[in-house]
Amino acid sequence: MAGITYEDFIDLSFEPSDADLVCTFRIDPADGMGVESAASRVASESSNGTWAALPTGEGFTDMRAMAFEIGEIDDDSGTGATTDAAEIKVAYPEGLFEPGSMPQILSCIAGNIMGMKAVDTIRLVDCEWPEGLATSFSGPQFGSSVRREIFGVDDRPILATVPKPKVGLSTERHAEVGYEAWTGGVDLLKDDENLTDQEFNPFHDRLVESLAERDRAEDETGEPKSYLINVTAGTNEMLERVDQVAAEGCEYVMVDVVTTGWAAVQTVRERCEELGLAIHAHRAMHAAFDRLPEHGVSMRVLAQVARLVGVDQLHTGTAGLGKLANEDTVGINAWLRDDLHGLDDVLPVASGGLHPGLVPDLLDATGTNVCVQAGGGIHGHPDGTHEGAKALRAAVDAYAEDRSLESKAEESPALRAAIDEWGTETPR
Numbered sequence: 001m002a003g004i005t006y007e008d009f010i011d012l013s014f015e016p017s018d019a020d021l022v023c024t025f026r027i028d029p030a031d032g033m034g035v036e037s038a039a040s041r042v043a044s045e046s047s048n049g050t051w052a053a054l055p056t057g058e059g060f061t062d063m064r065a066m067a068f069e070i071g072e073i074d075d076d077s078g079t080g081a082t083t084d085a086a087e088i089k090v091a092y093p094e095g096l097f098e099p100g101s102m103p104q105i106l107s108c109i110a111g112n113i114m115g116m117k118a119v120d121t122i123r124l125v126d127c128e129w130p131e132g133l134a135t136s137f138s139g140p141q142f143g144s145s146v147r148r149e150i151f152g153v154d155d156r157p158i159l160a161t162v163p164k165p166k167v168g169l170s171t172e173r174h175a176e177v178g179y180e181a182w183t184g185g186v187d188l189l190k191d192d193e194n195l196t197d198q199e200f201n202p203f204h205d206r207l208v209e210s211l212a213e214r215d216r217a218e219d220e221t222g223e224p225k226s227y228l229i230n231v232t233a234g235t236n237e238m239l240e241r242v243d244q245v246a247a248e249g250c251e252y253v254m255v256d257v258v259t260t261g262w263a264a265v266q267t268v269r270e271r272c273e274e275l276g277l278a279i280h281a282h283r284a285m286h287a288a289f290d291r292l293p294e295h296g297v298s299m300r301v302l303a304q305v306a307r308l309v310g311v312d313q314l315h316t317g318t319a320g321l322g323k324l325a326n327e328d329t330v331g332i333n334a335w336l337r338d339d340l341h342g343l344d345d346v347l348p349v350a351s352g353g354l355h356p357g358l359v360p361d362l363l364d365a366t367g368t369n370v371c372v373q374a375g376g377g378i379h380g381h382p383d384g385t386h387e388g389a390k391a392l393r394a395a396v397d398a399y400a401e402d403r404s405l406e407s408k409a410e411e412s413p414a415l416r417a418a419i420d421e422w423g424t425e426t427p428r
């Protein structure tokens with residue numbers, strides 16, 4: 001080949017090899033730009049092309065991506081009409097990627113193309129990860145086995161709660177809230193995404209005091225309990241916090257994986273393997289990438305990335321039942337459980353506006369191999385945190401016993417009060 005131009009990046013008869021990474025994009029070509037031209041520019045800019053024709057020849061390895069499929073998108077009018085947008089598939093050769101480097105991969109498949117003028121919008125919808133690339137990542141260390149291995153539970157979801165107000169509680173109050181929630185029946189105390197190491201509640205003090213309350217709650221209930229402490233920080237500081245968590249005898253760290261960045265998560269994952277700690281991934285900021293359905297990176301792909309880099313638990317939404325907009329929680333959870341070249345699965349976490357009255361519909365949608373997290377739905381209970389935790393546990397136990405909430409509420413005043421307060425309504 002003497003040279004390449006973007007036209008060399010599309011071939012509708014091309015068949016990807018098993019080693020290729022195949023990405024599905026939704027693209028809306030700019031005015032005057034045909035869909036094939038736009039598709040070829042996507043493949044070009046995300047692999048080794050640019051706007052100008054380029055010389056190749058000696059010293060050049062052909063790392064071109066290839067747009068090989070263009071599908072029409074129905075406009076949902078019921079008339080069979082289609083939109084100007086298209087769903088395209090692009091195949092990327094294995095050699096384009098640095099194995100085990102999520103930042104490098106994302107700089108290809110979700111890099112410059114997100115801002116190209118050739119398209120009005122572009123969304124990375126899905127990826128099919130080939131074995132070579134997928135297994136260059138460690139994947140989860142524990143995955144959903146945390147339920148059984150840490151908590152000895154396999155007939156119900158594990159339960160978590162984040163103290164509210166989300167920031168501003170003193171260390172002492174935070175630890176007390178943990179004690180009340182653990183003894184009420186939740187398994188995990190969880191920090192909120194914006195609680196890290198502030199003056200009103202310093203990290204190390206919170207770690208030590210919360211674990212002391214954890215131990216007390218374990219003694220009283222006879223159940224294993226744990227704490228998802230948020231180690232989010234710059235990478236070096238984060239590693240120091242991970243070390244402190246292990247030294248104090250906790251099983252988990254929590255990381256805000258999107259704001260922290262995937263490279264740092266990979267680094268934390270390595271340290272967590274040395275220390276035997278599980279990673280709880282909060283997805284704060286994901287919606288900046290995935291909320292607009294025409295543009296950005298889907299939550300499905302973010303979840304794929306999280307699994308590859310090796311988180312054990314990941315927030316994936318509430319199947320639309322909670323307070324936050326959700327993209328296909330059920331489908332994403334299924335992907336997290338499906339085989340991925342032998343990598344471990346990820347435990348989905350349902351969180352954001354949940355309360356006991358939503359539990360049956362939630363578990364109908366997600367199944368019970370999940371973590372159910374409620375903040376306001378516990379601490380906003382009319383009788384306080386302890387009763388709120390009892391109510392959530394009763395709702396989950398009722399589901400395991402195949403009983404209605406109303407019937408369970410006859411023996412659980414805490415659940416009765418929660419239902420009287422919130423009913424089965426979705427909050428906003």
Ligand SMILES: O=C(O)[C@H](O)COP(=O)(O)O
Pocket residue numbers: 162164166191192193282323351352353354373374375376377
């Ligand atoms: O971090 C979270 O998951 C949210 O803070 C959940 O809070 P909520 O249960 O009060 O909506």
Ligand SMILES: [Mg+2]
Pocket residue numbers: 162166192193
């Ligand atoms: Mg939160």
